Amino acid sequence: MAEEGLAKVEKIYQDRGGRAKELRAQGKKIIGCYCCYAPPEIITAAGLVPYRITGDVKETIREADSYLEAIMCPFCRNSFDMALRGEYDFLDGFVVPHTCDNIVKIYDVWKYNLKPPYSHFINVPHTLSAASLEFFKAELGTFQRSIERLIGREISLQQLKESIKLHNEYRALVRELYELSKPDPPLISGSERMKVLLAGTRVPVEEANELLRSVISEVKERRDVPPKKPARVLVYGPEIDDAPFIELVEGVGANVVIDDLCVGTRPYWFDVEINGDPLGAMAQAYLEKVNCPRTYRPRTAGRKEDLDNRFGYIANFAKEYKVNGIILLILNYCDNYEFESVEVKDYLQQAGFPGLIIEVDYTLMSIDWLKTRVQAFLEMIS
Amino acid sequence: MEEKKGGLLAGIYSRTIKTTDAAKKVRPLTKKISQQAHEAAAEGRPIAYCFIMSLHDEIIRAMDITPIWTENYAAITAVKRQGERFISSAQGEGFPRNLCTYCTIQEGFDVMRHQLGMMPPDAPDGGMERPTMMLGTGMMICDPRYKSYQTAQRYNDVPVHVHGLLWPAADANLAEVQDYYVKYIVEELRDLVDFLEKQTGRKMDWDRLNEIIDLANKTYQVWYDAYQLRKAIPAPMPTEDAMSTMVPGYFWMGTQEAFDFYQDLYNEVKYRVDNRIGVIPDEKYRILWAAGLPPWFALAILNYFESLGAVFPIEITYHPPPPVEIPSHAKHPLERLAWRFFRQWTQRNEEAQRRSGDPMVEWMLEMIEDYKIDGVLAHRATTCRTIHVGQIHQLNVLRDYVDLPMLILESDICDVSAFDEAGTKDRIDTFVETLEVYKKRKQ
Numbered sequence: 100m101a102e103e104g105l106a107k108v109e110k111i112y113q114d115r116g117g118r119a120k121e122l123r124a125q126g127k128k129i130i131g132c133y134c135c136y137a138p139p140e141i142i143t144a145a146g147l148v149p150y151r152i153t154g155d156v157k158e159t160i161r162e163a164d165s166y167l168e169a170i171m172c173p174f175c176r177n178s179f180d181m182a183l184r185g186e187y188d189f190l191d192g193f194v195v196p197h198t199c200d201n202i203v204k205i206y207d208v209w210k211y212n213l214k215p216p217y218s219h220f221i222n223v224p225h226t227l228s229a230a231s232l233e234f235f236k237a238e239l240g241t242f243q244r245s246i247e248r249l250i251g252r253e254i255s256l257q258q259l260k261e262s263i264k265l266h267n268e269y270r271a272l273v274r275e276l277y278e279l280s281k282p283d284p285p286l287i288s289g290s291e292r293m294k295v296l297l298a299g300t301r302v303p304v305e306e307a308n309e310l311l312r313s314v315i316s317e318v319k320e321r322r323d324v325p326p327k328k329p330a331r332v333l334v335y336g337p338e339i340d341d342a343p344f345i346e347l348v349e350g351v352g353a354n355v356v357i358d359d360l361c362v363g364t365r366p367y368w369f370d371v372e373i374n375g376d377p378l379g380a381m382a383q384a385y386l387e388k389v390n391c392p393r394t395y396r397p398r399t400a401g402r403k404e405d406l407d408n409r410f411g412y413i414a415n416f417a418k419e420y421k422v423n424g425i426i427l428l429i430l431n432y433c434d435n436y437e438f439e440s441v442e443v444k445d446y447l448q449q450a451g452f453p454g455l456i457i458e459v460d461y462t463l464m465s466i467d468w469l470k471t472r473v474q475a476f477l478e479m480i481s
Numbered sequence: 482m483e484e485k486k487g488g489l490l491a492g493i494y495s496r497t498i499k500t501t502d503a504a505k506k507v508r509p510l511t512k513k514i515s516q517q518a519h520e521a522a523a524e525g526r527p528i529a530y531c532f533i534m535s536l537h538d539e540i541i542r543a544m545d546i547t548p549i550w551t552e553n554y555a556a557i558t559a560v561k562r563q564g565e566r567f568i569s570s571a572q573g574e575g576f577p578r579n580l581c582t583y584c585t586i587q588e589g590f591d592v593m594r595h596q597l598g599m600m601p602p603d604a605p606d607g608g609m610e611r612p613t614m615m616l617g618t619g620m621m622i623c624d625p626r627y628k629s630y631q632t633a634q635r636y637n638d639v640p641v642h643v644h645g646l647l648w649p650a651a652d653a654n655l656a657e658v659q660d661y662y663v664k665y666i667v668e669e670l671r672d673l674v675d676f677l678e679k680q681t682g683r684k685m686d687w688d689r690l691n692e693i694i695d696l697a698n699k700t701y702q703v704w705y706d707a708y709q710l711r712k713a714i715p716a717p718m719p720t721e722d723a724m725s726t727m728v729p730g731y732f733w734m735g736t737q738e739a740f741d742f743y744q745d746l747y748n749e750v751k752y753r754v755d756n757r758i759g760v761i762p763d764e765k766y767r768i769l770w771a772a773g774l775p776p777w778f779a780l781a782i783l784n785y786f787e788s789l790g791a792v793f794p795i796e797i798t799y800h801p802p803p804p805v806e807i808p809s810h811a812k813h814p815l816e817r818l819a820w821r822f823f824r825q826w827t828q829r830n831e832e833a834q835r836r837s838g839d840p841m842v843e844w845m846l847e848m849i850e851d852y853k854i855d856g857v858l859a860h861r862a863t864t865c866r867t868i869h870v871g872q873i874h875q876l877n878v879l880r881d882y883v884d885l886p887m888l889i890l891e892s893d894i895c896d897v898s899a900f901d902e903a904g905t906k907d908r909i910d911t912f913v914e915t916l917e918v919y920k921k922r923k924q
Contacts, residue, residue, distance in 0.1 A: 170863050171870045200624050200866045206650065208874045211838050220650035225619025225627055226643055230668035237661040395619055395627040395643045402638055432579055432866060438628035441575040458577065
């Protein structure tokens with residue numbers, strides 16, 4: 100019997116690009132994507148397979164120092180180092196959205212040095228004005244035409260809508276997966292959930308949907324639920340895209356029941372409108388609904404309303420999932436989060452959720468100090 | 482008595498020796514920026530925090546809004562060796578030390594002014610007035626431009642406006658994208674004007690804005706022409722002067738003062754070229770200052786180079802943008818600004834697509850040829866990713882096209898503690914020796 104559920108997740112998680120390589124051997128093209136702002140819907144609609152580019156927290160930089168400054172986002176350096184070592188050789192192309200300064204810079208360096216067969220940069224406005232939405236829609240149109248040139252045919256409206264439907268289904272399943280963390284103790288651990296999400300970004304969306312359905316079904320039925328811990332926490336941060344940190348927190352006395360992470364709730368807490376103009380719907384969904392500090396949310400009223408508008412959703416997560424505290428895990432040299440975390444911590448503190456800010460260099464090679472800090476925080480909030 | 486070049490490089494005992502009279506006239510202008518803000522505050526007129534290169538210049542001049550250029554003020558505190566207390570103040574609020582020190586100095590200053598309820602004592606040039614609004618930008622690069630003022634609302638609870646300014650990637654097909662890029666910039670600028678009108682209660686005078694743009698374009702032209710004269714050998718004006726002469730272009734653009742300044746600069750540089758008056762008497766090596774913001778507290782490193790016979794005839798950083806052609810159909814002032822911005826940022830894209838893939842590398846290659854460059858130096862400011870991430874790549878690409886010695890020095894724009902004086906001197910000494918080796922090899 101073929102593996103399914105969490106066993107299959109573990110296999111995909113451990114094997115990283117294994118499934119992508121199999122698909123490539125069958126003639127599929129695999130397109131690597133950075134970050135949350137390149138709509139996978141357009142790639143799927145073209146019959147290509149989107150694959151999220153992540154780093155490897157168990158590896159330190161070996162070769163990237165000759166290409167990238169140490170003052171750069173450590174996730175970008177780490178993932179590029181993997182590419183230099185040939186770990187992304189299975190990609191037929193890569194797409195970089197303009198998320199932040201660091202991601203912008205990685206585009207040229209990757210393209211010049213690794214010479215991928217296909218590459219495309221999507222510009223993403225930092226503001227949410229009507230003009231920004233129109234602009235982003237136009238940029239997605241340029242991206243679509245670029246993908247069409249790659250495959251040698253047009254993507255039909257129907258294909259685009261079908262793809263949106265599939266990805267909406269995936270997002271809904273992810274939200275359903277998170278529901279399983281609401282009980283106390285949760286039915287699924289935070290590290291298991293992280294592995295599920297990672298696995299979902301490494302297979303075609305149809306397979307990801309099947310995988311999620313089998314995981315949800317298994318978890319609902321299983322008896323060996325994660326043990327109840329003294330605290331329930333939310334983890335907030337940027338590209339935290341592997342399980343070890345979540346395992347660390349869970350290992351020292353907390354259930355990580357919810358998050359606000361790039362591989363976490365951030366790209367999945369919305370749907371793309373299926374009726375009407377698909378490019379406009381994707382532009383609106385990705386620009387407005389992905390909650391990342393790289394997007395400037397205009398202040399429309401007083402200071403309190405502004406903070407509610409920017410961070411209220413985190414407090415809502417915290418209430419809904421009944422957490423005791425928030426761990427803000429920030430990557431060094433990630434300017435947007437470094438600016439924002441001060442305000443986020445204060446805001447959540449006032450909402451009744453104590454927070455701990457920790458800055459890390461992405462790799463978790465030396466984690467004793469981290470364990471000590473998390474443990475002390477958990478003792479305080481438990 | 483003539484001052485000796487090559488003494489201490491950083492800190493309160495260092496002094497950067499300028500060559501041109503124009504550069505020596507800049508400090509009063511920077512004081513005047515603060516003075517105008519003090520007067521505006523006293524009279525209750527609108528004051529805006531601003532970042533440079535954001536297309537604010539002509540628009541705020543046309544609406545009589547007094548700017549406070551927060552980057553400029555941070556650099557002044559660094560030169561005066563007063564940045565540290567403001568950086569510490571920001572750190573006390575939780576802002577990490579590796580954030581842009583232009584911003585942490587501004588944040589730290591805002592924290593102190595907010596907590597004290599008055600201007601921080603002994604602040605250089607009387608300090609930064611509390612703004613009535615803060616104007617950020619969502620640009621292609623430089624995330625602190627929108628994050629810093631958004632966060633500063635903790636200490637200045639005043640309206641913030643952020644407008645988008647984007648340009649396409651170097652490999653984009655300009656014909657395919659330029660119309661919607663320009664349209665976007667125009668609409669974002671219109672939003673900015675609407676915001677300013679609402680904040681000030683004044684209506685934009687579009688004719689006046691057009692006149693100010695005309696004046697700014699004339700100013701860019703004469704500034705650019707003056708710098709073209711710097712191709713001469715011996716070098717008539719060095720990079721340390723350019724780090725001062727950029728002030729009218731970046732902080733006074735759209736004013737008669739800025740135009741007059743560059744006209745005078747042009748005349749002075751031309752006189753030096755015509756009379757073969759160089760920066761140093763015996764010019765042995767000509768070095769390009771590649772992209773990278775300078776250590777404002779240690780510009781004397783450039784004098785140290787000169788004491789070894791090396792001069793910087795030109796620089797990428799703060800170089801005036803080369804003039805660009807605006808389409809004749811662009812009549813509205815916001816369209817003129819948008820087209821100028823778009824074309825300035827994309828003018829080397831097609832060359833880049835044909836050769837190196839990198840517009841900045843293309844510019845460096847042009848300068849290396851035009852200015853007879855013997856070596857390339859970049860300065861990495863450790864708290865700024867905007868310009869300084871990518872330097873290794875740019876120099877790697879550059880090496881594919883030219884065989885020149887290249888060096889990256891590392892410190893910061895404003896954080897004096899990031900500067901290693903002895904180590905910097907050692908690296909400069911070795912670099913100059915390498916220049917000599919290359920020169921002999923080519924002979």
